[in-house]
Each structure stands twice: as C-alpha cells, then as structure tokens.
Ligand code: BES
C-alpha cells in the first residue's frame with residue numbers, strides 16, 4: 001500500500017471513497033448531552049454534502065463510528081465516508097490515527113482499493129498528526145488470514161491525504177511510513193505459527209529484511225551459546241530439536257551525535273509449551289506469540305535503519321523453543337548464566353527471564369550504555385494490568401521519564417510497576433544465587449523484573465512486559481484482531497531521545 005499527499009481540493013478530487021472526520025462538539029452532560037457532530041474541515045462543499053446526515057441525529061461521531069453517503073452532491077468522489085473522532089475536546093493525534101485506520105478498514109471488505117482522506121482541520125501540530133494518520137492507515141490494512149485458502153487480497157492500494165502544501169505534513173508522512181513498516185514487519189513475524197517460524201527462521205527473516213537496509217545482522221546458534229557460556233539461555237534451548245538463534249543486529253550512524261550505545265534486547269520464544277512444567281492445553285496455541293518482544297526489537301531496528309538517528313543501536317534477540325524432552329532442563333536444576341550468576345530452576349515455564357538474562361549481559365558486554373528489553377514475560381502482568389496497558393519497569397527514573405515522554409507520540413499504553421530492592425528477597429535461593437520464580441503467585445510480574453535486574457547492574461534499563469497487549473483478542477474499527485505490533489513505536493521514540 002502507498003500513501004501520497006495531494007493539495008487538490010477535496011470537492012474536485014475524483015475517488016471511489018473520500019473520508020472526512022467529525023467530532024461531537026456538545027460539551028453538555030446528562031439529558032442535554034445530545035451529540036452535535038461537526039466536520040473537521042474548512043471545505044464548504046464537504047460541509048454541505050454532509051449537512052443532512054449530520055442533522056438527522058443518526059450519526060453521533062463516536063470514535064470509529066462511520067456513516068456513508070453515496071453519490072454525494074457537489075463532490076467528485078463516488079462516496080463520502082464520515083468517520084467519528086469522539087468528543088471534540090478529547091481529540092488528540094491518537095484519535096486521528098484511529099479514524100484514518102477506520103476509513104481504510106471500512107474500504108477493505110467493500111472492494112474499494114483507493115481512498116482519499118481530507119486532512120482534518122485541528123489545532124494539533126501538523127507533523128505528528130500526519131505521522132499518526134499514516135501509521136493508522138498502514139496498520140489498518142493488515143489482516144492475519146495469511147494461510148486461508150480462500151484468502152482474498154483486500155488491501156487498499158493507495159491512500160491520498162488531501163492537505164495543504166506543508167513541509168511539516170510531508171515530514172510527518174515520511175516518518176509515519178517508516179514507523180508503520182517496522183510495526184507491520186513485527187506483526188507479520190508474530191502472526192507466523194511456531195512450525196513455520198522457529199528460531200533460525202526468525203534469524204533468517206530478520207537478516208533478509210535488515211541487511212539490505214544497512215543493518216549488520218549476525219545469526220548465531222548452539223556453538224556460540226557455548227562459546228559465550230550462556231548457560232541460562234542454553235538451559236531453555238536444549239530441550240528442542242530446533243536449535244536456538246542468537247540474533248545480533250547493529251546500527252552504526254554515519255555521523256554519530258551521541259557517545260551512548262543503546263541496547264534493544266528481545267525475548268524470542270517461538271513456542272512456549274512451558275517445558276517440563278508444561279502449560280495446560282487450553283489456549284496453548286497462543287504461545288506462538290511468545291516472540292513478540294523479539295519482533296518488536298526487529299521491527300524497531302527496521303525503522304531505525306531508515307530514520308537514521310545519530311546514536312549507535314545494538315539489538316540482541318534470544319530465540320529458542322521451550323519444549324519438554326529427554327534433554328530438557330528440569331525444576332531443581334542449577335544453571336550458570338553468562339554473567340557467572342547461578343540460578344536454581346523452580347519452574348521451566350519461567351523461561352523468558354532465563355534467555356533475557358544472558359541477552360542483557362551480552363548486550364552490556366557489546367558496549368551498550370542503556371538497555372531496553374521487551375518480553376511477553378508473565379501472566380501475572382496480564383492479571384495486574386489487563387489487556388489495555390503493558391507493564392514498564394526501570395532501575396532509573398530519568399531513563400523511565402524519557403520513555404514515558406515518547407508515549408505522547410506513540411500513543412501506546414504502558415503503566416509503571418515497581419522493582420525496588422525490597423522485592424529482592426523473593427528470588428533468593430537456598431542452593432544458588434537466585435531462583436527463576438518468586439516462589440508464589442503474588443507480584444509475579446515484579447519478581448520477573450527483579451530477576452532481570454540482576455543482570456543489568458548499574459546500566460540504565462527499561463523492561464517492558466507486553467504479555468497482555470501483544471495479541472489483540474478483538475477486532476476494532478481501526479485494527480484487526482491478532483498481533484498488535486505493540487512497543488515498536490515507543491522503543492523507536494525512546495531511541496530517538498538519545
Ligand atoms: N510466555 C509466558 C507468559 C505469558 C502469559 C505470555 C500469558 C503471554 C500470555 C511465560 O513464559 C510464562 O509462562 N510465565 C509464567 C511464569 C511463572 C511460571 C512464574 C507465568 O506467567 O505463568
């Protein structure tokens with residue numbers, strides 16, 4: 001799909017579908033709260049064409065709500081689609097993102113391949129508005145039905161944003177296109193089943209995508225894990241016929257503007273059975289998405305390759321299958337991580353932290369001065385925050401603040417949870433330095449974070465637990481159900497802040 005900008009007047013633009021946004025301007029509550037939808041445009045012809053349907057009261061301008069007018073009077077377009085933004089006072093760039101996506105997802109099942117969108121007239125800054133809309137447009141075009149025999153390609157081929165001639169809009173458009181490509185690559189990877197996307201295949205796909213964009217991509221396996229003494233990562237990997245992949249991706253800026261080196265570390269469990277501490281059968285098929293943290297990092301690297309920030313970025317992805325087998329690791333085993341720390345295995349289903357322990361340590365050894373990791377790490381995080389917010393943990397307030405600031409642009413929802421020293425006792429082991437669970441169910445997302453913290457030392461670090469948000473259980477007007485692409489945009493914003 002391609003997005004373009006045009007300065008043509010919307011009324012004179014010939015298109016199968018022209019979309020315009022509307023918001024509810026009524027600020028009253030209670031019985032006076034009758035919606036008063038108003039179009040976000042200065043175009044008189046559009047306002048006129050929409051007047052009757054807006055006056056009818058049948059369209060309330062709720063976020064993602066739509067109403068379609070065929071052969072709209074006074075317009076060259078075959079159809080006029082009015083897309084709701086919700087309450088006018090609450091409209092941010094994130095509502096624009098969703099409304100633009102809604103227009104695309106409206107068109108897809110109706111066989112409409114070209115869409116035009118009137119760039120909304122708002123007080124919001126132009127570049128972030130354009131960026132968010134372009135991201136929303138591309139994200140909306142994705143459907144997860146890859147392996148259906150009767151799959152019809154319902155992609156929208158072109159979306160034209162009708163706007164003024166503005167360098168800001170152009171810049172936002174170009175950045176949005178890059179970020180969306182990173183996000184879509186991540187979603188494509190997460191959508192793949194475990195039999196197709198095993199660890200070395202993840203490495204192969206990362207390399208095929210990133211090397212042409214100038215990212216050095218190395219894919220190592222068993223031998224390298226032994227050479228680096230990654231005993232924690234290997235413990236997880238050794239019960240599988242499919243060998244592990246240690247994927248190292250390096251972005252080196254031409255003209256560095258910073259001495260920092262940013263490390264992006266991803267959990268890439270291409271299937272999590274739980275291992276010997278096997279998971280219940282119900283819902284186990286979902287554990288193909290246990291590599292969403294890795295996908296987020298690979299997607300972020302794809303965007304970084306094209307955005308070309310002035311800071312060096314190294315991404316380390318630790319990919320393995322977590323399987324029960326004669327050779328699999330067992331509860332009670334003691335393993336030695338690359339850092340030299342010994343770990344008592346209590347539960348083989350707490351495997352994500354084990355692969356990340358070595359990934360984080362290795363990223364530090366490669367010279368990273370700041371670390372971020374993403375992982376579908378704990379069910380406990382889903383219990384704590386539901387499916388609307390992902391968890392974020394940090395050992396450094398200033399680093400967290402930088403991450404939090406980027407959420408204004410990314411629009412993704414992360415909620416900070418603690419990982420302070422008082423929790424350290426919960427992962428103490430009798431036989432080894434630490435154990436791989438907190439011993440009880442309570443505070444499971446926090447004890448997992450405490451475990452990771454053991455391997456980052458004093459390096460400023462962010463941990464994203466995306467277990468609850470990496471897979472969307474419901475279709476929304478602006479996005480299909482399935483892989484969400486969570487964290488790509490927020491990670492890139494954070495990297496840009498360096
Ligand atoms: N991959 C799971 C976490 C998960 C749960 C991801 C739900 C997505 C949705 C992880 O490896 C796991 O199984 N964690 C255990 C840890 C426990 C054994 C301490 C969990 O959360 O139950």
Ligand code: ZN
Pocket residue numbers: 272274322348349350351352
């Ligand atoms: Zn697990």
Ligand code: ZN
Pocket residue numbers: 269272290349351352376377
């Ligand atoms: Zn897992």
